[in-house]
Amino acid sequence: MSEPRELRFVHLGFGEDAVEYQEAWQEQRRVHAARFADEIPDTCLLLEHPPVYTAGRRTQDSERPLDGTPVVDVDRGGKITWHGPGQLVGYPILKLPRPVDVVAHVRRLEEALIRTCAEFGLESTRIEGRSGVWILGDPVEQRTALGGLSLDFDPRSAEGSSGEDGEFDPRLSGPEYAPSNAGQRREDRKLAAIGIRVAKGVTMHGFALNCDPDNTWFDRIVPCGIRDAGVTSLSNELGRRISIAEVLPVAEKHLRAVLEAAEPLPRAV
Numbered sequence: 001m002s003e004p005r006e007l008r009f010v011h012l013g014f015g016e017d018a019v020e021y022q023e024a025w026q027e028q029r030r031v032h033a034a035r036f037a038d039e040i041p042d043t044c045l046l047l048e049h050p051p052v053y054t055a056g057r058r059t060q061d062s063e064r065p066l067d068g069t070p071v072v073d074v075d076r077g078g079k080i081t082w083h084g085p086g087q088l089v090g091y092p093i094l095k096l097p098r099p100v101d102v103v104a105h106v107r108r109l110e111e112a113l114i115r116t117c118a119e120f121g122l123e124s125t126r127i128e129g130r131s132g133v134w135i136l137g138d139p140v141e142q143r144t145a146l147g148g149l150s151l152d153f154d155p156r157s158a159e160g161s162s163g164e165d166g167e168f169d170p171r172l173s174g175p176e177y178a179p180s181n182a183g184q185r186r187e188d189r190k191l192a193a194i195g196i197r198v199a200k201g202v203t204m205h206g207f208a209l210n211c212d213p214d215n216t217w218f219d220r221i222v223p224c225g226i227r228d229a230g231v232t233s234l235s236n237e238l239g240r241r242i243s244i245a246e247v248l249p250v251a252e253k254h255l256r257a258v259l260e261a262a263e264p265l266p267r268a269v
Contacts, residue, residue: 211244
């Protein structure tokens with residue numbers, strides 16, 4: 001029987017004390033080095049960021065803001081996303097057996113967030129091939145077009161809304177087809193994004209759970225590079241304001257339950 005894991009939480013700053021992305025990234029690196037050296041236990045940094053776009057290693061130019069808004073390029077997996085007010089960000093910095101089973105780590109984070117949402121009465125899920133926590137939309141044949149538009153005029157099949165590669169581009173298609181309106185369109189929508197990095201057997205980066213952000217920030221990018229789904233928040237789905245302060249203790253409880261109880265195994269090679 002292995003030793004029980006200990007997970008400590010550090011609140012870096014919320015609201016008026018929201019932490020600039022670069023400052024939090026620097027703190028992650030400091031904590032990562034201390035965890036690698038066994039100077040501290042597993043640690044989860046919890047915080048809120050001022051508005052910022054961050055791009056993982058696989059982000060393409062066609063997914064960035066059209067207006068040239070600055071984007072911070074980072075060393076995590078995944079693509080471009082937005083962080084900002086109303087979004088609970090967590091950076092679990094954990095030492096795991098090497099070679100690290102990255103997929104298993106992502107699944108544990110998803111599980112903790114799915115349990116968090118369930119405690120608020122919201123059923124969320126995973127989607128195969130797409131990390132994060134999702135709200136499922138209606139089957140395509142049951143969706144109604146917004147504003148009575150016929151699907152014959154759906155901009156996703158119109159030349160004017162396609163990027164250079166001919167793919168549907170939500171940045172060019174108006175508010176009806178913006179990622180933030182996916183709930184009205186009854187499409188799949190992402191409630192929490194996950195993007196991580198593992199260095200020297202210690203995890204970095206983590207998750208962003210949308211509590212009550214202004215999701216129109218996502219409309220200027222192709223969130224996570226996904227063109228056929230959108231974004232949502234606990235507040236959108238539940239029809240009342242769900243603040244970070246309300247979510248924080250619930251998320252901590254489930255992160256602790258899932259991550260401390262886990263007995264991670266090395267990835268099979």
